[in-house]
Amino acid sequence: MSSAARIDNNSLAMRIDSRDSDTLKPPELDELGQLIDRNELDIGDDEIDGQVECFPLVVTSSSDDDDIEGFLFGSLERVGGTPCVLWGLGSAVPGRTAKKVLSAMAEELFRRAAITFPDEDVLVGGRFAQPSAYTLLDGLADRVPRPDHRPSGEERAWGRRLAKRFGCDHRYDDQVFCVSPVRKREASVDAVALNGTTPKLAGKVFDELKPPEGSAIIAFGWALAEDLAARLQA
DSSP states (O other), rough: OOOEEEEESSSSSEEEEEGGGGGOHHHHHHHHHHHHHHTTTOOOOOOOOOHHHHOOOEEEEEEETTTEEEEEEEEEEETTTTEEEEEEEEEEESSSTTHHHHHHHHHHHHHHHHSSSSSSOOOEEESSSSGGGGGTTTTTTTSSSSSTTOOOOOHHHHHHHHHHHOGGGEEEEETTTOOOOOOOOOOOBBGGGGGGOHHHHHGGGGGOOOOTTOOOEEEEEEEHHHHHHHHHHH
16 A cells, blocks of 8 residues: 655655555665665664564655655554554654655654544654654644653553553663663664754753663654544645
8 A cells, every 4th residue: 555645835845655664675775774874873774674574654755856855664553452653763864854854754644544543533652862853743732751741650651552562661761751772773763854953842851862872762642633634634
């Protein structure tokens, strides 16, 4: 299953494609690896292969010249019966359009969620190593973690569920929603290209992270059914 959309505005023209991740061919995987290298993420090819296994969808953004400008692995699934949109490894070419590229790819997964889970609130979550990535959760209800918020038991339980789904529950601290370091960088939604867009609200949440060593925050929020329906109609 695949879909494509074209986005044009005064400063950006791009094509957004979503498809089954296991249909990625070796040259395409190499292109994703080159983008990762360009952003100096130091994530091996085996990590990309692992993303294909763990996340059944991949969204890509490309220019009119068919150059890849970004990608985002994802999944639409139910966790304990609750509909979820989960983000895996994602990155974009550095530059002034990086946030628009990442936001457009996330929007494609929201669109798919509106179709897959009609009339349901959907939990949206991922692993984040830089505070600027937190802006991708803008518009979601009850974002967790956030400064000066005391998480409820249910919110901590959701953090544990997501940590288990991402395969890092043995290193996860549900009090601070943080995955401890392992001396190597791991897959997360990369926000290196979003430098300068860090929201003050997220700053303290990420203060103690060491992204090159694999530490990350598991963050999530809720996309309400009416908001998803509105996104589908936009």
